[in-house]
Amino acid sequence: MRAVSFENVCFSYGNEEGAFSLNNINLSVEEGEFVAVLGQNGSGKSTLARLCNGLLTPRSGKITVLGMDACDAANTFEIRKNVGVVFQNPDNQTVASIVEDDVAFGPENIGLPREEIGRRIDFALSAVGMEAYRNATPARLSGGQKQRIAIAGVLAVMPKVLILDESTAMLDPRGRKEVMDVVLRLNKEKKMTVLFITHFMEEALLADRAFVMHRGEIVMRGAPREIFSRADELETYSLSLPAVGQICRKLRQKGFPVAECLQPEELAKEIERCAFRQNI
Amino acid sequence: MKDVTFGQYYPVDSFVHKCDPRMKILFLVGYLVAVFLSADFYGLGACAVVLVLCVAFSRVPVRSVLRSIKGVLFLIVFTAILNLFFYQGETTVVIAGVSLQWGIINITVEGIRFMIFVMCRIFMLVMASAILTLTTTPVSLTDGLESLLTPLKWIRVPVHALALIMSIALRMIPALMDEIDRIMNAQRARGADFSHGGPVKRVKAIIPVLIPLLLSALRRAEELGDAMEARCYTGSQTRTRYKKLTFTWRDPVIGLLCAALIAGVVLMNIYLPPIL
Ligand SMILES: Nc1ncnc2c1ncn2[C@@H]1O[C@H](COP(=O)(O)OP(=O)(O)OP(=O)(O)O)[C@@H](O)[C@H]1O
Ligand SMILES: [Mg+2]
Numbered sequence: 001m002r003a004v005s006f007e008n009v010c011f012s013y014g015n016e017e018g019a020f021s022l023n024n025i026n027l028s029v030e031e032g033e034f035v036a037v038l039g040q041n042g043s044g045k046s047t048l049a050r051l052c053n054g055l056l057t058p059r060s061g062k063i064t065v066l067g068m069d070a071c072d073a074a075n076t077f078e079i080r081k082n083v084g085v086v087f088q089n090p091d092n093q094t095v096a097s098i099v100e101d102d103v104a105f106g107p108e109n110i111g112l113p114r115e116e117i118g119r120r121i122d123f124a125l126s127a128v129g130m131e132a133y134r135n136a137t138p139a140r141l142s143g144g145q146k147q148r149i150a151i152a153g154v155l156a157v158m159p160k161v162l163i164l165d166e167s168t169a170m171l172d173p174r175g176r177k178e179v180m181d182v183v184l185r186l187n188k189e190k191k192m193t194v195l196f197i198t199h200f201m202e203e204a205l206l207a208d209r210a211f212v213m214h215r216g217e218i219v220m221r222g223a224p225r226e227i228f229s230r231a232d233e234l235e236t237y238s239l240s241l242p243a244v245g246q247i248c249r250k251l252r253q254k255g256f257p258v259a260e261c262l263q264p265e266e267l268a269k270e271i272e273r274c275a276f277r278q279n280i
Numbered sequence: 281m282k283d284v285t286f287g288q289y290y291p292v293d294s295f296v297h298k299c300d301p302r303m304k305i306l307f308l309v310g311y312l313v314a315v316f317l318s319a320d321f322y323g324l325g326a327c328a329v330v331l332v333l334c335v336a337f338s339r340v341p342v343r344s345v346l347r348s349i350k351g352v353l354f355l356i357v358f359t360a361i362l363n364l365f366f367y368q369g370e371t372t373v374v375i376a377g378v379s380l381q382w383g384i385i386n387i388t389v390e391g392i393r394f395m396i397f398v399m400c401r402i403f404m405l406v407m408a409s410a411i412l413t414l415t416t417t418p419v420s421l422t423d424g425l426e427s428l429l430t431p432l433k434w435i436r437v438p439v440h441a442l443a444l445i446m447s448i449a450l451r452m453i454p455a456l457m458d459e460i461d462r463i464m465n466a467q468r469a470r471g472a473d474f475s476h477g478g479p480v481k482r483v484k485a486i487i488p489v490l491i492p493l494l495l496s497a498l499r500r501a502e503e504l505g506d507a508m509e510a511r512c513y514t515g516s517q518t519r520t521r522y523k524k525l526t527f528t529w530r531d532p533v534i535g536l537l538c539a540a541l542i543a544g545v546v547l548m549n550i551y552l553p554p555i556l
Contacts (some may be wrong), residue, residue: 055506085507095508104522106511113520139451
């Protein structure tokens with residue numbers, strides 16, 4: 001089944017018809033897919049995420065989430081149970097002053113019995129590797145830990161689709177990697193559909209597919225490697241290659257015969273190969 | 281500033297800590313009633329004994345309990361002076377031949393006794409409330425209040441929503457403290473001065489901090505609202521609770537103690553000769 005599909009979706013925040021924040025969006029994400037969404041500030045990524053779980057409703061067009069019509073308010077609750085959204089700032093997502101209580105918030109809202117809520121907390125905290133912090137105070141955790149608690153809070157509802165809206169933006173490289181590992185594992189092991197909104201190209205590289213947004217439209221789509229092979233086009237949308245890709249490009253411009261690569265290991269191998277050949 | 285939390289929870293494991301918050305709140309109410317019913321030092325004496333018992337069984341250092349007096353010291357001194365000067369007594373105090381009476385001010389023996397009585401009363405009220413906040417986390421306090429106020433749901437008071445608002449407010453305090461720090465530093469970097477000048481100048485310096493704080497609190501509230509909705513919050517009655525408050529053997533014990541105290545105070549009022 002399709003996890004999420006948009007058909008000719010338009011959306012604007014204001015009442016005037018002119019400026020659309022999203023303009024004629026068509027997309028579909030299959031269940032179990034890991035999709036990255038890229039785009040400069042104000043390109044409409046967050047708006048897209050909010051449309052997926054009924055926080056916003058489109059001006060026109062059709063949004064279907066797991067077979068349910070997202071524009072029908074009667075489906076909103078069911079959709080929110082199945083589509084979890086993690087936002088950017090963990091401080092503005094925690095409701096309780098004890099980790100356990102915060103993770104319990106979602107399951108409480110969907111009216112689960114106590115024993116089941118307990119199991120959900122166990123599951124969610126172990127999924128993000130935070131079992132040891134069950135009784136901690138979120139305010140005293142580090143940024144990465146807070147964000148993992150925010151993810152756990154969403155996971156406890158056991159959504160089929162997980163949307164992360166720049167959830168790694170505030171984290172240091174290590175915190176980013178921690179969150180990324182958790183998400184990748186959920187995608188692989190639990191077959192969770194993931195929509196990963198990010199400004200970090202390195203993270204997008206790990207996705208099955210990527211969308212590039214620009215001024216409310218999806219302007220590029222495809223496998224991340226394929227998208228990153230069109231560096232000039234990316235540049236017109238104010239995006240850049242992953243750092244390694246940029247280095248590669250510069251080297252090639254200087255006449256160094258490395259193949260195009262995007263990951264550090266690949267580049268190291270390439271350089272080794274070239275250096276070896278020149279020695280002979 | 282991060283460690284500033286509302287109330288002053290003192291984390292140790294004790295009999296009082298383990299009591300159900302609902303029972304503790306009821307106990308406090310009962311205790312306050314007993315203190316106010318006491319018409320004389322006998323009753324207050326009984327209340328004092330119970331207070332000492334509570335402190336002993338809470339394992340909170342006496343110093344920490346006493347510290348909470350600081351906040352109301354002014355109130356105590358103020359009421360004490362009022363009572364001392366204006367109590368309508370009969371035997372005016374005479375020191376070294378000088379009668380302590382000037383105009384409407386009249387210091388009497390009865391006045392001094394009554395002043396001590398009132399000070400003891402306020403002291404005990406504050407101590408008892410302090411023990412409650414020292415031994416109960418803010419979260420279980422709100423839970424307890426919510427549970428006790430449940431009957432109000434019958435007259436359509438949104439008890440649950442109110443309790444949620446309170447607990448979110450509590451949880452936001454450290455975040456807002458951080459925010460204040462951040463804004464004040466930003467203002468300092470632009471040359472604001474918060475630590476010099478008279479009171480008027482200082483209050484004026486605070487205003488540019490309050491406005492960004494308010495704006496950021498509103499922005500936070502909006503984001504939090506979205507995040508809560510995204511986590512299926514609808515405010516409906518079908519919501520369940522993970523943490524359930526349960527009474528244990530301790531709760532009837534302190535309940536009985538409280539009832540005995542009130543009964544004792546009433547009996548003492550009736551049968552013992554007045555001192556005041
Ligand atoms: N609450 C709002 N009210 C009015 N306009 C808004 C609102 N939120 C966003 N917009 C507008 O909608 C457009 C898309 O915003 P959106 O937040 O989706 O961008 P984004 O891709 O998430 O950007 P960023 O990378 O900065 O998060 C922007 O032009 C923005 O100005
Ligand atoms: Mg955004």
